[in-house]
Amino acid sequence: MTMPLSCFKNSMLSPQHINQNSLYTPNVTMAKIIKIQDEFSFISRSEHTILEALEAQNIATEYQCRQGFCGVCQVTLLDGEVDYLEDPIAFIGKGKILPCCCKAKTDITIELPYPATPIDNERE
Structure with a gap:
């Protein structure tokens, strides 16, 4: 799944400037879609945990420890798979x-135990 050099025909980069081995890197982690x-x-x-991803979207989430x-x-995980960064201790x-x-x-696809409400960033 490499990009053909013809894609760079009108580019400022010429084919000799392109490292063919760096066009496709199978070890790169692709971003995933999270559906509430x-x-x-x-x-x-x-690079975000699911909690960090929810926070980045300003979704109010309950948490205490951030370490399981x-x-x-x-x-609730309704669909899909997750990888744990560390084995959680909590039940x-x-x-x-x-x-x-x-x-x-x-x-x-996840289901929150509470309505998905945005964090009010304009609190005084």
């Missing part, structure tokens, strides 16, 4: 995930 059931979808940055110790941030119910310590492995 019945609300909206967004693309998360690949307490379980306060638990949400995780069936079909639940801890967004504070996992990233989306595939596009996911």
